[in-house]
Amino acid sequence: MKRMEIQPEAVELAKKFTVSDPQLGFGKYMAPIMVQSWYKEGVWSTPKLMPYAMISLDPCAKVLHYAQEIFEGMKAYRHPMGDINLFRPELNARRFNFSARRMAMPEFPEEMFIESVATLSAYSHQIVPKRLGESLYIRPFMIATEKGLGIKPAKEFLFCAVASPSGNYFVNPNVRVYIERDEVRAATGGIGAAKAGGNYAASLSSYARTLHEDCDQTLWLDSKDRKYVEEMSGMNFFAVVKGELITPPISDSILDGITRRSLIELARSKGLTVKEERINIDYLLEHIKKNECTEAFICGTASVLVPVASFKLKSGEIFNVSEPNGKISIALKEELTQIQGGRLDAPQGWLYKVPKIDF
Numbered sequence: 001m002k003r004m005e006i007q008p009e010a011v012e013l014a015k016k017f018t019v020s021d022p023q024l025g026f027g028k029y030m031a032p033i034m035v036q037s038w039y040k041e042g043v044w045s046t047p048k049l050m051p052y053a054m055i056s057l058d059p060c061a062k063v064l065h066y067a068q069e070i071f072e073g074m075k076a077y078r079h080p081m082g083d084i085n086l087f088r089p090e091l092n093a094r095r096f097n098f099s100a101r102r103m104a105m106p107e108f109p110e111e112m113f114i115e116s117v118a119t120l121s122a123y124s125h126q127i128v129p130k131r132l133g134e135s136l137y138i139r140p141f142m143i144a145t146e147k148g149l150g151i152k153p154a155k156e157f158l159f160c161a162v163a164s165p166s167g168n169y170f171v172n173p174n175v176r177v178y179i180e181r182d183e184v185r186a187a188t189g190g191i192g193a194a195k196a197g198g199n200y201a202a203s204l205s206s207y208a209r210t211l212h213e214d215c216d217q218t219l220w221l222d223s224k225d226r227k228y229v230e231e232m233s234g235m236n237f238f239a240v241v242k243g244e245l246i247t248p249p250i251s252d253s254i255l256d257g258i259t260r261r262s263l264i265e266l267a268r269s270k271g272l273t274v275k276e277e278r279i280n281i282d283y284l285l286e287h288i289k290k291n292e293c294t295e296a297f298i299c300g301t302a303s304v305l306v307p308v309a310s311f312k313l314k315s316g317e318i319f320n321v322s323e324p325n326g327k328i329s330i331a332l333k334e335e336l337t338q339i340q341g342g343r344l345d346a347p348q349g350w351l352y353k354v355p356k357i358d359f
Contacts, residue, residue, distance in 0.1 A: 003112060004035075004119050005048040013051050014123045015359050024134060024167035026302060031124045031136075031163040035116045038145075039106050039157040047116045049123060052162065058147040062154040068144035069197045070099040073301040074258075075135040076121040076163075076354060078128040079342025084121055084136075084354040087340050089114050091258045096140065098256075099194040104153035105142060113140065114352065120161050122357040127165045132341045137166040137302065169302040170216065174309035174324045177232075177298075178215035179281060180206045181314060185233065185253075187223035192230075192253035199255075203233035215312055217298065221281060223253065229279040235300035236260035239284060240328050241293045249276040259299045263332050265347070272328065285311065288319045295326035297333075304340075305333040 013032040021029070030052060037047040063069050074092045076084050093113040100107050117138050121128070128136040140161040144154035183206045186192025186199055203218060210218045219237065222228040229248055231237055236257040238247045245267050250256045267274050287293035288311070296308040307324040338344040342351075 003046060003115055005046050006119075006123075007048065007050045010049050010051050011123065011359065014126070017127060019127055019165050024129065024165055026166045026169045027137065027164045029127075029165055031120070031127060031165070033120065033123055034163075035120050035140075035159075035161040037108075037112070037116070037159040039159070040155075042106075044106070044108065044112065044159070047112060047119075047159070049119055055158070055160070057145060060147040060149055062144040062146055062148065065149065066144070066151060067196070067198045067201075068103055068105060068154055069141065070096065070103055070105065070195055071139060071141035071197065072096045072195060074117065074138045074140070075301060075340070076117075076124075076128055076138060077135050077340050077342065078125075078130050081342075083342075083356070084125050084128055085342065086114075086118060086121065086352040086354060088258055088262070088350055089117060089352050091261070092117075092140070095195060095256060095258070096142075099196060100142065102191055102194040103196055105144070105157060108142065108159050116140070116159075116161050118352065118354050120163050121354045124163050124165075125354070125357065129165050129167070131167075132343065133304075133337055134165070134167045135340070136163050138163045166302075169304075170306050172216060174307045175216040175298065176214065177217050177219045177308050177311050178206075178210040178213045179219045179221070179311055179313055180210075181221060181226055184223040184226075185220040185230070188251070188253055190253060193251070193255055195255060200234060207233060213312055219281075219311070227281055229281055229284065230254050232298050232300075235298040235303055235306075237279075238263070238297050238299065238329075239279065239293050240295035240326060241284075241287050244273040244275055245328065246275045246277060246279060248279055257300055259301055259304065259336070262336060262350070263299055263305065266332055266335055267328075269347075270331070285319050288321060291322045293321065294323045295329050296321050296324075297329045304337060305329060 093110040097107040146154035146156035
C-alpha cells in the first residue's frame with residue numbers, strides 16, 4: 001500500500017464493522033471506509049483511505065449541472081483459504097480511463113486505481129462474504145467538482161471508491177425482458193460505450209414502463225434502424241441460436257463488458273462457436289418461435305449471468321425461450337463463478353491477490 005495514506009480512524013471503523021444479515025441484497029450495506037483522491041492543477045493527490053462520509057459540493061459544481069461523471073463496477077471475492085482476490089481489475093482501470101477520455105476528464109493512473117481498490121478490499125476483508133456467488137462489490141467513480149456555470153470541461157475532480165458486501169442482483173432466477181422500440185438509450189457517436197451516469201439516466205423512463213409491463217429488464221435496439229439488438233440498460237446480451245453463441249459486437253453505443261469478454265473467452269476455450277455480430281430483433285424472435293433460439297442470457301459485473309425467460313413486445317405479445325436454464329448458460333455461469341470464487345483455476349492474469357492486512 002505504498003502510495004496510499006491510511007487514516008487511523010478508518011482502520012478503527014473497519015475493525016469493528018460487521019454485517020449479520022444473511023440476505024445481503026445488492027448495495028444494501030456499505031463498508032464504513034472509502035478512498036478519495038482530488039485532482040487540482042493537473043495533479044492527483046495521494047489516495048486516502050478514510051471513514052465513509054458525506055461529500056460536500058458547491059451548488060455550482062459542474063457534475064450537478066453538466067453530468068461530468070463516470071464510474072466502474074467490480075468485485076472482490078473470498079477464496080476457500082481466506083485470501084481475497086479482485087477479478088481482472090486492470091480491465092476496469094483501462095475502461096475507467098476510456099470513459100474519462102470520452103467525458104473530457106483526467107485519466108486516473110492505472111496503478112493508482114488498482115492500489116486504491118485493493119486497499120479498500122484489504123481493509124474490508126472481514127466483510128467480504130464467504131458464500132460462493134457473493135462478493136464485495138466495489139464502486140470507483142469520478143465527478144467534476146469545479147464550480148461554475150459555463151459549459152466547458154472542468155479542471156477539478158474527485159475520485160472516490162466505496163464498497164458493499166453483496167449477494168444476487170436479481171431476485172428472480174430468470175428475467176422477463178421488454179423490447180424497447182420507441183426510446184433510445186445511446187446513439188452512434190454518443191457516449192454509450194462510456195460508463196457514465198447519463199447512459200443509465202436515459203434508460204429510467206423506459207425501465208418504469210418495463211416494470212409496468214411486468215418485466216424485469218429493458219432490451220435496447222440501435223438508434224438508427226431500431227431493429228438491431230444492442231444491450232440491456234446495464235448488461236450485455238447473448239443468445240444461443242442453432243447451438244451457436246451470438247452477441248452484438250462492441251461499438252461506440254455498447255459498453256465493453258468485462259463479464260461479456262470473460263464469457264466469450266471461456267466459451268471459445270470449451271470449443272463453442274461464438275459469433276460477435278449484429279442481431280436483428282425480428283430474426284431473434286422468429287428463431288425463438290421455431291425453438292431454434294433455445295437460450296438467451298444477460299451478463300454484467302453485478303448480475304454475473306442471468307438467463308432470459310421471455311421477451312415482450314409493446315403489443316403485449318410474449319415470446320418464451322424454450323430452455324431459459326439451458327446447458328450452455330448454466331455451464332458458463334458455473335465455470336465463471338467457480339473461477340471468481342477460487343474453486344477452479346483461473347486463466348493467467350484473471351485474478352489479483354489483495355495483500356493481507358493485519359489490524
